[in-house]
Amino acid sequence: MDFGRNTNKDTFIPTSSMGDIAFLLLIFFMVTTIFRDETGLPVELPRAEAGEEVNRELVSNIYINKFGQISIDDRLVQVKHIADIMGTKLSDNPQLIVAFKTDNTADYGTVSDVMEELKEVNAVRVFFNNDIEGSPGRKY
Numbered sequence: 001m002d003f004g005r006n007t008n009k010d011t012f013i014p015t016s017s018m019g020d021i022a023f024l025l026l027i028f029f030m031v032t033t034i035f036r037d038e039t040g041l042p043v044e045l046p047r048a049e050a051g052e053e054v055n056r057e058l059v060s061n062i063y064i065n066k067f068g069q070i071s072i073d074d075r076l077v078q079v080k081h082i083a084d085i086m087g088t089k090l091s092d093n094p095q096l097i098v099a100f101k102t103d104n105t106a107d108y109g110t111v112s113d114v115m116e117e118l119k120e121v122n123a124v125r126v127f128f129n130n131d132i133e134g135s136p137g138r139k140y
Contacts, residue, residue: 059097060089061129066103068110079110082117090123098126 062082063071070077072085090096098118102111118126 058093058095059099060086061099061101062114064100064102064106064110064114066105068107070110070114079113079117082114083120086118086123087121090121096123096125098123100126100128102128 060073061071065071070079070082072082077085086096086098100111100114115126118124
């Protein structure tokens with residue numbers, strides 16, 4: 001008869017409740033975390049009351065309507081042709097100012113595409129035109 005002791009014991013770490021513990025920690029941190037709204041700096045943006053007169057030869061107008069149609073100085077164009085057109089205008093007049101006049105409901109993606117085309121030809125003198133408050137024909 002062999003009464004020897006069995007000294008080989010398997011070590012075992014119970015991991016069956018590890019998912020429960022992780023889930024409870026997640027819920028704990030979600031409940032106790034406080035999210036603060038960033039208030040930022042108080043900024044009061046200026047309103048346009050009067051515009052500065054600029055020589056018409058120095059301004060090129062880009063119109064974008066709510067349907068995404070683009071017009072440069074009353075000529076309908078596609079986005080891919082803007083860089084060529086504005087490049088020639090800039091070579092003729094390096095002091096050229098680009099004025100955006102967009103519809104309130106115009107797709108911002110179209111405006112962004114036009115801005116990217118202008119960056120390609122280094123047309124950096126750009127402003128967004130708006131109506132003067134209380135001007136006739138403007139609906140509030």
